[in-house]
Amino acid sequence: MPKSSSLSGADRYNFMLSLTGYLINNRQQGLSDLASHFQVTEKEIRSAVVTISLSGVGMYRPDELFFLDYDLLEEGIVDLSFAPTLEAVPRLSARQAAAIASGLSYLMNLVDTKDQDQIKQLLEILGRGALGTKELPFMVQPTEGDGDLSLVRQAVAESRALKCSYINSAGEITNREIEPQLLESREANWFVKGFCRSNQESRVFRLDRMREIELLEVFEERKLADTEPDQIYSVRKSDIEVLFEVDPEAFALIADYKPEFEISGNKSVQVKIPIGQLETLGRIVAKYSGKVRVLAPAAARVAVREFAQRALGQRKAAAVAE
Amino acid sequence: MPEKIDLSERLFNLTCALLVAGSGLSKSEIFATVQGYKETYVPGGDLTAINRMFERDKTLLSSAGILWRSFVPKEAMGDNQEFRYLIANEDFVWPKGLTLSSKQVALLNLAAQVWAKASLSADANRAIHRIRAMGEKADGSSLIGIAPRIRTHEPSFLPLSTAIESCSRVSFDYLKPGESDFSVRNIEPWSLQNIGGQWLLVGFDLDREEPRNFLLRRIVSEIDIQDVSFDPPGSAEITKTLADLELHKLSQTAKLKTSAASAAWFHFDLAANQTEFEVNFMDFYLFAEELMEFADEIEVIEPKQLADLIRANLQKVSDTHA
Numbered sequence: 001m002p003k004s005s006s007l008s009g010a011d012r013y014n015f016m017l018s019l020t021g022y023l024i025n026n027r028q029q030g031l032s033d034l035a036s037h038f039q040v041t042e043k044e045i046r047s048a049v050v051t052i053s054l055s056g057v058g059m060y061r062p063d064e065l066f067f068l069d070y071d072l073l074e075e076g077i078v079d080l081s082f083a084p085t086l087e088a089v090p091r092l093s094a095r096q097a098a099a100i101a102s103g104l105s106y107l108m109n110l111v112d113t114k115d116q117d118q119i120k121q122l123l124e125i126l127g128r129g130a131l132g133t134k135e136l137p138f139m140v141q142p143t144e145g146d147g148d149l150s151l152v153r154q155a156v157a158e159s160r161a162l163k164c165s166y167i168n169s170a171g172e173i174t175n176r177e178i179e180p181q182l183l184e185s186r187e188a189n190w191f192v193k194g195f196c197r198s199n200q201e202s203r204v205f206r207l208d209r210m211r212e213i214e215l216l217e218v219f220e221e222r223k224l225a226d227t228e229p230d231q232i233y234s235v236r237k238s239d240i241e242v243l244f245e246v247d248p249e250a251f252a253l254i255a256d257y258k259p260e261f262e263i264s265g266n267k268s269v270q271v272k273i274p275i276g277q278l279e280t281l282g283r284i285v286a287k288y289s290g291k292v293r294v295l296a297p298a299a300a301r302v303a304v305r306e307f308a309q310r311a312l313g314q315r316k317a318a319a320v321a322e
Numbered sequence: 323m324p325e326k327i328d329l330s331e332r333l334f335n336l337t338c339a340l341l342v343a344g345s346g347l348s349k350s351e352i353f354a355t356v357q358g359y360k361e362t363y364v365p366g367g368d369l370t371a372i373n374r375m376f377e378r379d380k381t382l383l384s385s386a387g388i389l390w391r392s393f394v395p396k397e398a399m400g401d402n403q404e405f406r407y408l409i410a411n412e413d414f415v416w417p418k419g420l421t422l423s424s425k426q427v428a429l430l431n432l433a434a435q436v437w438a439k440a441s442l443s444a445d446a447n448r449a450i451h452r453i454r455a456m457g458e459k460a461d462g463s464s465l466i467g468i469a470p471r472i473r474t475h476e477p478s479f480l481p482l483s484t485a486i487e488s489c490s491r492v493s494f495d496y497l498k499p500g501e502s503d504f505s506v507r508n509i510e511p512w513s514l515q516n517i518g519g520q521w522l523l524v525g526f527d528l529d530r531e532e533p534r535n536f537l538l539r540r541i542v543s544e545i546d547i548q549d550v551s552f553d554p555p556g557s558a559e560i561t562k563t564l565a566d567l568e569l570h571k572l573s574q575t576a577k578l579k580t581s582a583a584s585a586a587w588f589h590f591d592l593a594a595n596q597t598e599f600e601v602n603f604m605d606f607y608l609f610a611e612e613l614m615e616f617a618d619e620i621e622v623i624e625p626k627q628l629a630d631l632i633r634a635n636l637q638k639v640s641d642t643h644a
Contacts, residue, residue, distance in 0.1 A: 012330035014386060014448040017337065018455035025457060038454050055335045055357060089455040091416045093387025094487055096449035099442045102516065103433025106472055111429070115464070118426055125420065135557055137486040138514035140472060141564070148591075156467035167588045184469045188519040208589045249539050251475045259439070266477060266542070283615040290638035301643045308640035311617035312633065 007044060015040070016048050020066075021089030023049070023080045031076045049078050092126070098136035101126045108142040110153055110183075143188065151213050152192055156180045161197070161216040167209045169280040174198065178205065179219045186256055195222055239274035242281065243295040246271060250291040253284070270295070282307020332358025333386075336379055340390055341414060346406030349376065385487075386448075389413040416456070427453060428462025432470075441474045472516065476538035479514065481545035482523055486511045491528075491550040495543035496536060499607040504542050509534075510552045513560050517567070520608065524563050526555070533563045537605075571604040577623040578613075586616035598623070610635060 007015055019038065023029065035042045053068030069079040092100070104119045104126075111119065127136070155162045162180060167173045177197040184191045190207035246253055247268045254261050257273045275281055281303045285292050294300045327335075335357045339347060347355075353363040353372055363372060383390055391413070392405045422430070430453050434446035474480075478494065485492045492511050495504040509525040512533075516522075520537060527534040579598045580586040592599055603609035610631040613620055617636055622629035 007330070009329035009333075010382065010386065011444065011448060012328075013333040013337075013382075015451050016330060016334045017388075018451040021452075022455040022457060037459070038451060051331050052334070055331065055338060088415050089452055090388060090414055092449050092452060093385065093445070095385070095442070095445045095483070096387060096452070098483075099437055099446040100430060100433050100449050100453075102472065103436035103446065103470075104429065106436055106470060106516075107429065107433060110468065110470065112464070115425070115429060118423075118429055122426055122429060125417075135513060135554065135560060137483045138516075140516040141518075143518060153468060157464045167583070167585050169585075171585060173583055180467075182467050182469055185471055186473070209585065211588055211591070248477075248542075252473070255473055255475050263475065266544070282618075285643075286614040286617055286636065286639050287611060289611055289614060289635035290642050293642050305640050305643040307618065308636045308643070312636045312640065 016052055017090050019048050020052055023078065024082060024088060028077055028079045031078060034078060045078065049080060052080065094137055097126045098138050101136055102138060102140040105142050106140045109144065109146065110149060112150065148207060148210060148213055149190060151215065152180060152207060153183055155215050156183050159218050161219045162213055163216060164210045164213040166205060169277065169283065177216065179222065236276060239276055240278060240297070240300070241272050242275045242300045243270060243272050245293045245295055247291040250288040253288060253292055278303040327358040327361065333379060333382060337383065337388055337409065340407055340409040341411070343408055346393065346408035348404045348406050352376070352407065422453070422456055422458050424458050424461035427458045428460040428465055431460050432462065432465050432468065436470050436472050438471060440472065441480055474521065476521055478538050478541045478545050479521060481547060482511055483514055485545065485547045486513060489551045489554050491548040491552060493546045493548065494541050497540050497542045507536065512555050515564065524560055533559065535563070535567060567604065571602050574603050576601050576603060576609065576625065576628055579621040579623055580616070580619050584619040586620050589616065606631060
């Protein structure tokens with residue numbers, strides 16, 4: 001009998017409680033259906049129900065509290081019955097409720113108004129569903145609504161192409177037709193991944209660099225090159241490896257450009273990140289006001305310095321004009 | 323020899339035992355009958371290890387949102403006063419009559435994904451297991467193609483959220499921008515709030531004797547969680563602190579100027595011929611950083627402090643790349 005489990009102690013405990021609650025209300029479930037419902041392996045399900053059936057407590061000996069039909073299990077059917085009335089599914093812990101409520105609140109201004117009503121109801125349920133009257137330990141405040149954001153979300157959901165005016169990091173403005181596939185975010189910033197008809201390739205677009213967005217017709221699905229999940233920009237052969245030194249306050253930079261990099265502790269770290277165009281580096285680094293430093297190559301340091309001096313120069317010129 | 327019972331099984335057994343024991347169980351009854359305990363229990367022997375295990379398990383149940391109660395039965399008052407433990411059904415299950423629609427389940431799933439790979443993904447996933455256990459399948463056709471992400475890369479997030487849950491005092495070193503030295507803060511932590519992508523600790527500052535907000539990214543030490551507890555604040559107090567923060571933001575306005583068709587003009591979504599605009603901001607230093615990537619195309623008309631900050635930041639970037 002498989003006993004190994006990929007879920008760790010607290011996760012497996014949580015899963016067994018959840019599964020028990022589900023099986024009380026749903027007798028005779030297919031192993032594969034359960035696996036797909038909970039998104040865990042069949043092996044995990046089998047191991048959990050066997051453990052559940054063997055648990056014996058108090059006056060109930062093993063196999064008396066829960067009864068598992070092993071004959072049916074051999075046929076891939078899980079049928080678990082219960083001696084006492086163990087009632088259903090456990091509510092959420094304060095942390096669990098806070099994690100979900102924060103996520104919902106973050107989604108608030110992304111979804112359509114119908115879904116917004118659903119979110120409001122769910123937030124109320126989570127408030128009650130968590131421990132007693134205690135406040136959730138953390139929460140995300142919804143951001144202001146953004147018309148462009150909901151328009152692009154609609155385009156993604158309905159597989160519709162869009163056209164817009166786009167300003168790239170070099171400051172060039174072009175009209176684009178994009179087949180949007182994925183809308184991603186990093187806190188306040190939103191990114192659209194999709195196929196750019198104008199360039200005939202997959203690109204990442206920053207939503208705040210788009211204007212005059214209009215939805216076009218439904219587009220045919222395309223097979224796109226897989227990108228690394230959670231990495232906004234994909235790496236190209238022509239990219240230049242830049243060595244950064246990053247203070248803890250600016251760790252967000254690493255999360256954006258090199259999410260697989262393990263950050264630990266409270267000290268500055270050095271990290272190499274491939275950069276497409278050195279001309280864009282000034283903007284990226286300036287954002288962190290000295291808490292990110294480019295160490296190498298020399299050309300990259302020059303690009304950052306020139307950006308800062310150009311911006312300073314413009315300031316001086318403006319001061320003289322006054 | 324009995325097979326070794328792992329943590330998840332012991333916790334599951336303990337939970338079931340406390341749920342089905344109508345009048346509660348004493349510690350010795352738990353040790354004698356619950357699998358995971360009874361294998362090592364020797365009545366009258368040295369109970370140090372098993373007692374410690376029980377204390378740890380109680381904490382684990384609480385943090386999983388499984389609320390246990392302890393009481394001394396009336397008839398035992400004055401006697402040996404042994405505590406009895408139980409889990410009341412109404413503390414365990416979701417509020418009666420609660421059902422979720424398939425659309426709501428889809429929204430909850432997406433809300434959990436917001437934490438992908440962040441420090442709360444484990445809590446979010448456990449919540450989703452419990453939500454799936456309620457039976458409804460997700461229908462999220464309108465939510466396809468959205469990958470929103472919140473991050474918690476500040477190392478202080480987890481210890482602070484733990485301290486908030488247990489209502490424990492904390493102290494930490496806080497470095498205010500513009501000051502060269504940090505100060506030690508002694509705080510009753512109330513809540514963590516994400517506002518516009520920034521995590522803030524809302525709490526009562528014991529030295530300044532008033533509620534204060536702290537940006538997590540400015541905490542420069544580890545969080546020292548003290549063994550001193552406090553009464554949790556009412557929700558009204560937290561709401562008021564957040565409202566004050568919003569008022570503070572509305573009271574601070576920057577007047578900015580850029581040129582049409584610049585990246586800043588796109589970013590701030592200005593009208594066709596608009597070049598001057600106003601923005602409210604919460605914190606001088608944060609807003610200056612937000613403007614840094616547009617530093618070569620934005621002019622700060624007022625306040626002067628903001629213009630000076632941006633200039634100083636640019637100078638720092640230029641100097642560190644000389």
